[in-house]
Amino acid sequence: MLDENGYWKRSEDINAMGAAALKDNHGSRPTYGDLLDFGKWLGGIAYKLSPASDVENCADNGSALPCTSAAMGIFGGIFGKLGGKILGKLGKLESLGAKVAKAGPLAFKDSFAGDNLIRDVYVSGVQIRVESGHGYRSDHAATSADITSVLDRDVVDSAVARDLAARVGAGTQVATGGKAGASTFQIALNGYNVGYRAVYIPQLQRYDIPTYWIP
Structure with a gap:
């Protein structure tokens, strides 16, 4: 979205993106399996939230800030790896807890x-x-x-x-x-x-x- 001087009004675009998330994205909450590939899930959210003219607005204004899609892609790449590692650890703990709960009888x-x-x-x-x-x-x-x-x-x-x-x-x-x-x-x-x-x-x-x- 451009202001009267032809500059990208980033705050309004962000508000619009948030509204779009609330309206259109209730069905995109991640499952446990999705979270193991957090980058993929986040990339899907970014695709849905990116305005069609987003890339054009960035190019027309010569903005040094990355477009929404690119920014979310970088964000997803970084936090996808971190989220995957964290959830991987949680999965191991969950598995260990299940093994303890199902431990067999002791050798009395x-x-x-x-x-x-x-x-x-x-x-x-x-x-x-x-x-x-x-x-x-x-x-x-x-x-x-x-x-x-x-x-x-x-x-x-x-x-x-x-x-x-x-x-x-x-x-x-x-x-x-x-x-x-x-x-x-x-x-x-x-x-x-x-x-x-x-x-x-x-x-x-x-x-x-x-x-x-x-x-």
């Missing part, structure tokens, strides 16, 4: 104390014992759901052991008393909250989970 060493299934394992160098027989049962007191009907034993045992090991690794203090003095923690697992108790036995350098339940 199982034994019995009467009818109580005892499961020992090392997680990230932390020795943990899960008293699965006390936690994974249908008649657990003070529970809102039968854990045996909604969650798999290996999934629960592995989840609480991993959670406790992560807390220990992060410096969380765990009680050294008996069951009455145990620390209590809670995790979210497959749509359910699972609470568990934990104690540290210094002489054995072992962390015990004497029970768990669905609150």
